[in-house]
Amino acid sequence: MATFHFDLVSPEKLAFSGEVDQVDVPGLEGDFGVLAGHAPVVAAVRPGILTVTSGGTHQKIIVLGGLAEMSDQGLTVLADVATSIEELDRARFADKISEMEAKLSEKEGSALDHAIERLDHYKSIQNQLNTTALH
Amino acid sequence: MASLKDMRVRIASTKATQKITKAMQMVAASKLRRAQNAAEAARPYAEKMDAVISNIASAAASSPGAPVLLAGTGNDQVHLLLVCTGERGLSGAFNSSIVRLARERALALMNQGKQVKFFCVGRKGYDQLRRTFEKQIIEHIELRSVRQLAFVNAEDIAKKVIARFEAGEFDICTLFYSRFKSVIAQIPTAQQIIPLVVEAPAANAGPATSYEYEPEEDEILTGLLPRNLAVQIFRALLENNASFYGAQMSAMDNATRNAGEMIRKQTLIYNRTRQAMITKELIEIISGAEAI
Numbered sequence A: 001m002a003t004f005h006f007d008l009v010s011p012e013k014l015a016f017s018g019e020v021d022q023v024d025v026p027g028l029e030g031d032f033g034v035l036a037g038h039a040p041v042v043a044a045v046r047p048g049i050l051t052v053t054s055g056g057t058h059q060k061i062i063v064l065g066g067l068a069e070m071s072d073q074g075l076t077v078l079a080d081v082a083t084s085i086e087e088l089d090r091a092r093f094a095d096k097i098s099e100m101e102a103k104l105s106e107k108e109g110s111a112l113d114h115a116i117e118r119l120d121h122y123k124s125i126q127n128q129l130n131t132t133a134l135h
Numbered sequence B: 001m002a003s004l005k006d007m008r009v010r011i012a013s014t015k016a017t018q019k020i021t022k023a024m025q026m027v028a029a030s031k032l033r034r035a036q037n038a039a040e041a042a043r044p045y046a047e048k049m050d051a052v053i054s055n056i057a058s059a060a061a062s063s064p065g066a067p068v069l070l071a072g073t074g075n076d077q078v079h080l081l082l083v084c085t086g087e088r089g090l091s092g093a094f095n096s097s098i099v100r101l102a103r104e105r106a107l108a109l110m111n112q113g114k115q116v117k118f119f120c121v122g123r124k125g126y127d128q129l130r131r132t133f134e135k136q137i138i139e140h141i142e143l144r145s146v147r148q149l150a151f152v153n154a155e156d157i158a159k160k161v162i163a164r165f166e167a168g169e170f171d172i173c174t175l176f177y178s179r180f181k182s183v184i185a186q187i188p189t190a191q192q193i194i195p196l197v198v199e200a201p202a203a204n205a206g207p208a209t210s211y212e213y214e215p216e217e218d219e220i221l222t223g224l225l226p227r228n229l230a231v232q233i234f235r236a237l238l239e240n241n242a243s244f245y246g247a248q249m250s251a252m253d254n255a256t257r258n259a260g261e262m263i264r265k266q267t268l269i270y271n272r273t274r275q276a277m278i279t280k281e282l283i284e285i286i287s288g289a290e291a292i
Helices: A090-104 A109-134 B004-060 B094-111 B123-136 B151-166 B217-291
Strands: A004-009 A014-020 A022-027 A030-035 A041-045 A048-054 A057-063 A066-071 A074-079 A082-084 B078-084 B115-121 B137-141 B172-180 B186-194 B212-214
Touching: A004 A048, A004 B004, A014 A048, A014 A057, A014 A082, A014 B004, A022 A041, A022 A074, A041 B217, A048 A109, A066 B004, A074 B004, A090 A109, B004 B217, B078 B094, B078 B123, B078 B151, B078 B217, B094 B115, B094 B123, B094 B172, B094 B186, B094 B217, B115 B123, B115 B151, B123 B137, B137 B151, B151 B217, B172 B217, B186 B217
Parallel strands: A004 A074, A041 B212, B078 B115, B078 B172, B115 B137
Antiparallel strands: A004 A014, A022 A030, A022 A048, A041 A066, A048 A057, A057 A082, A066 A074, B172 B186
8 A cells, every 4th residue: 555754743843754554634624534645735624633544553643723734745734732642631631621611601703603613623522532432 | 458268258159159150051051952952843843834824825915805914904104023032131142132133123113203012022021121112012921930831822922912913003013032043143033923924935946736725725824824923933932942041051151161260360369368478477487586
């Protein structure tokens, strides 16, 4: 299977760099998978779980928004925050969600819509985390 | 003339000072290494961001519906100077050289009849600018309690700047910080961040890849521009941090050397005085013995 180069960078560090088979990116307008030779695309990324497949192993990384760019040189994801699932502090993540819920009442108009949308993304990440934890 | 005991005390205290500056130099050196690593770790993100943004923005800048963060308000009456300095002193000319650059810029702009406002990041710059521009400082942030600079810190600053920009408080924003060139060279730098200056893509780069955009181009751009602002500020803060420790290291190195020089001179004077006294006492004893 053909591989391609994938970089996952956050402002604080280079979170992942290497040759991979497939990357599933949580796009703002729906998840999409990227294989070698994908058409050049620039897509906004929503908070979600990004899956990297290389050599039959899957690695799940939580990204909190950002941008994905596919070009001849490979795929680059500029993530606001990138944490691998093992490193994530679940208690803190839950705290963050409740904090966001508390702040909802202060907002109005399009900011409210935006905050609700973001909260939904966070909750769906938490959901996925909890369901995978049962297995 | 100081007594021998006074001189001994003075030499001892100079030695103690030398030990302190020596320790500070070594602490700065190890912190510098960490700061440099942090600055390097942030580089790939900033570079990729630059590449993507210049790709999208060069096409969008000329279109009428371009976002104001990119196209500007069309005015240049009110300038905001975002001055990033350190939280601590004892670092040679580090803080004052940034402040000097900002002050010169401010005076030049005011001579042209423009209005200037300040946004200070870091305590030292605020203290220095407050003396001359007290009323023009609209906000200041201290990062003193921050142990490790995180992207969130830069994001907070960017949010405040954007909120003020959207409220129409200024037209042009320039960022002042010290670029880290090497341990002995830190260059105070001014960089315009609002409206964004997009470098024209190099002519020999070949035809730009035609991307598909998801969602639409301008939607991505509106989300990207504030983020880019935060990235630029983050980069400036990291560069500043590295510069600060570099400046502190060389300042403390100088201080240690000066202290060494001082100790040498003081010891020389001390020994001369001591010998002179011994000689004097000997003469007194000998002439006393001769008299008998």
